[in-house]
Amino acid sequence: MSDTTLHINGQRLWQSLMDLACIGATELGGNCRLALTELDGQGRDLVVGWMEQAGLRVTVDQVGNIFGRREGRNPQLPPVMTGSHIDTQPTGGKFDGCYGVLAGLEIMRTLQERGLETEAPLELAIWTNEEGSRFVPVMMGSGVFAGKFPLQTALDATDMQGKRVGDELQAIGYAGKLPVGGRPVGAYFEAHIEQGPILEAQDKVIGVVTGSLGLRWYDVTVSGMEMHAGPTPMSVRQDALFAATHLMQEVVHIALDHQPHGRGTVGVVQVHPGSRNVIPGRVHFTADLRHQDAATLAEMDQRWRKSCVETGARFGVQVELTDVQHFPPTPFAAPLVQHIREQAQRAGYSHMDIVTGAGHDAVYIADVAPTAMIFVPCKDGISHNEIEDAKPAHLEAGANVLLNAMLQAAGHH
Numbered sequence: 001m002s003d004t005t006l007h008i009n010g011q012r013l014w015q016s017l018m019d020l021a022c023i024g025a026t027e028l029g030g031n032c033r034l035a036l037t038e039l040d041g042q043g044r045d046l047v048v049g050w051m052e053q054a055g056l057r058v059t060v061d062q063v064g065n066i067f068g069r070r071e072g073r074n075p076q077l078p079p080v081m082t083g084s085h086i087d088t089q090p091t092g093g094k095f096d097g098c099y100g101v102l103a104g105l106e107i108m109r110t111l112q113e114r115g116l117e118t119e120a121p122l123e124l125a126i127w128t129n130e131e132g133s134r135f136v137p138v139m140m141g142s143g144v145f146a147g148k149f150p151l152q153t154a155l156d157a158t159d160m161q162g163k164r165v166g167d168e169l170q171a172i173g174y175a176g177k178l179p180v181g182g183r184p185v186g187a188y189f190e191a192h193i194e195q196g197p198i199l200e201a202q203d204k205v206i207g208v209v210t211g212s213l214g215l216r217w218y219d220v221t222v223s224g225m226e227m228h229a230g231p232t233p234m235s236v237r238q239d240a241l242f243a244a245t246h247l248m249q250e251v252v253h254i255a256l257d258h259q260p261h262g263r264g265t266v267g268v269v270q271v272h273p274g275s276r277n278v279i280p281g282r283v284h285f286t287a288d289l290r291h292q293d294a295a296t297l298a299e300m301d302q303r304w305r306k307s308c309v310e311t312g313a314r315f316g317v318q319v320e321l322t323d324v325q326h327f328p329p330t331p332f333a334a335p336l337v338q339h340i341r342e343q344a345q346r347a348g349y350s351h352m353d354i355v356t357g358a359g360h361d362a363v364y365i366a367d368v369a370p371t372a373m374i375f376v377p378c379k380d381g382i383s384h385n386e387i388e389d390a391k392p393a394h395l396e397a398g399a400n401v402l403l404n405a406m407l408q409a410a411g412h413h
Contacts, residue, residue, distance in 0.1 A: 006110070007347075008403055010396030013106045017395070020046060020086065020102065021094040030386025031094055035087035035129035035140075036064070036165065041172030043086050044126065047101060051124060054108040060176025063154050064128040064169045065141040067178075070108055072121040072410060078186035080118070080410040081369070082107070082402060083125030084361060085141075089133050093388020095193045095378065095395075101126050103191045103399035107406060119411030120186055127361045128174075134159045142361035145181040146368045185369035187336055187409040190362040191402045192373060193390050197381025198354060205397050206344040206351035207375025210337055212363045213261060213290040213355055214297045214329030220247065220308070224317040226273060226281030241271055241280035243315035250307045251287045254300050262300065263290035263357060292329050292355045330363050333370035336409065340374055343404040349397050374398050374405070 023043045024033035033039045048066060051058050056068030069079065084100025104124040111122070127145070132138025135157045137149060144154050155166035169175040194200075199207050224240035248266045255264030265288040272282040289304060291297040305321065312319035344351040354375055356363075362373050376398035379389040 006114075006403060006407065008103075008106045008110045008396065008399045010392055010399070012109070013102060013395060013399055014392045016050065016102045016105065017094055017098060020098055024088070026091065026386050028091075028386035030388065031088045031092045032090055033086065033088045033092070034090065034134040035131065036134070036168035036172060036174075038172065040087055041174070044172070044174060047086060047105065047126065050105055051108070054105060055112045056108055056124065059178050060174055061145075061178035061180045062151055062176055063141050063144045063180050064174040064176060065145060065180065066126040066174070068108065068124040070111065070122045072118045074119050075121060077120035078184035079121040079123040080187045080189075080406050081123040081125055081185050082189045082191070082406060083127060084190055084192060085127045085130035087129055087131050089131055089384045091384075091386050092131070093383060093385060095388055095390050096195065096383050097130055097192075099193055099376075099390070099395060099398075100191045103395070103402055106399050107403045110403060116412060118407065120409075122406060122410055129165070130361055135165055139359055139361055139364055140165070142364040146364040147181060148364055148367075151180050181368070185365070187333070188362065188365045188369045188371045189336065189340075189402055189405055189409075190360060190371070190373045191398045192360060192375060193378040193383060193388070194354070194375040194381065195358050195378060195383035199352070199375060199377035200379070200381060202352055203350065204352045205349045205376065205394055206340070206401055207354040208337060208341045208344065208351055209332060209356050209373035209375055210353050211292060211329060211331040211355055212360070213263065213292050213357045214294055215288065215290045215325065215327045215359075216297065216301055217324040217326075218287040218304070219322040219324055220244070220285050220287060221320040222247070222283045222317050223320070224281050224315075225279070227279045229277040229279055232279060237279055238316050239279050240283045240317055243311055243317045243319070244283040244285060246315070247307060247311050247319070248285060250304070250311075251289065254289065254303055258291055258296055258300060261292040261355060262296070264288070290357060294329050297329065327359065327363065330366045332362075332366060332372045336370055336372035336405070339405040339408045340372055340401060343401045343408065346404070347397070347400055349401065372405075374401055
């Protein structure tokens with residue numbers, strides 16, 4: 001049988017997505033299944049049931065990551081893995097994360113129906129708390145798996161109500177026994193909606209993801225002096241907000257000067273004391289810089305630091321810059337990226353190379369295993385929103401590419 005004839009059941013994939021979306025459905029047609037809530041537990045139970053029906057042996061590790069294994073002819077070989085997450089944002093959509101998990105499930109169902117054996121074992125992973133909206137750190141399950149932070153850090157993380165990850169895992173029945181990570185993975189593929197507008201704008205069905213943007217997050221505090229807005233002449237003011245707005249503009253200018261992959265965002269601004277007739281004495285804001293090239297991101301970082309120093313001097317205010325987070329750019333494994341490109345071509349799907357600007361479990365797994373991602377378009381590029389939408393035909397196409405890329409990596413006759 002030639003690879004080209006292998007395809008998944010698109011209707012069944014769509015139905016699974018819709019069935020999962022019934023759990024934690026929101027009025028606006030989206031989903032709210034926050035990590036480790038009772039609803040997340042119900043979602044996990046549903047998908048685990050499906051995994052077992054597809055003939056997978058299911059295990060759970062100590063941070064609640066779920067693995068469904070399909071043995072290969074050679075159990076000594078490291079598994080070819082696919083997966084994503086099923087937890088959502090508070091106003092999440094039906095596809096973010098869920099698509100990657102259920103596309104993987106659909107592949108296992110297809111192989112089971114065809115009675116096909118692979119050389120290497122295959123595994124489907126559901127990673128815990130990818131979204132990070134209830135518990136920090138974000139991408140928690142894959143982060144512990146990849147050795148980014150200790151298991152205990154994850155288990156001791158608490159939500160706004162002070163509830164612990166460890167206790168919530170117990171409560172929903174997913175405090176597994178398996179040690180987290182520390183085992184070889186031969187290849188890892190993750191299918192995902194793009195969460196941006198590029199594929200749709202270029203009218204391409206498959207995004208061949210070559211890597212992820214690097215990211216630097218900062219907190220900035222600009223301190224001046226509060227004074228009365230009326231009696232204080234302009235010449236003697238130490239206006240923290242006036243200085244801060246120059247820096248906020250600079251974040252965007254730095255990104256604009258490094259197109260097409262530069263990104264610059266100020267997402268949070270707090271002005272103190274926040275009174276109409278008082279010159280702001282202190283401004284706190286966040287800055288987010290991204291680029292796919294490490295050297296360029298370092299250059300952007302240097303320019304940003306220099307700006308902070310110069311702006312402080314120019315406006316007679318204090319600028320305090322704190323580094324919050326740094327993810328280096330992650331290039332994905334070239335041979336796996338090539339598998340995806342070849343399988344898209346072979347199936348006759350339009351495709352283009354693309355980088356991911358978002359964090360995904362794949363970005364962590366890339367540190368411990370050869371990794372690649374497949375993107376499919378989403379309507380208007382909208383995600384992390386209840387109106388998130390994707391076409392059944394696109395979802396089916398992405399899963400077909402995933403199926404054949406996994407078979408190529410796992411070897412089958």
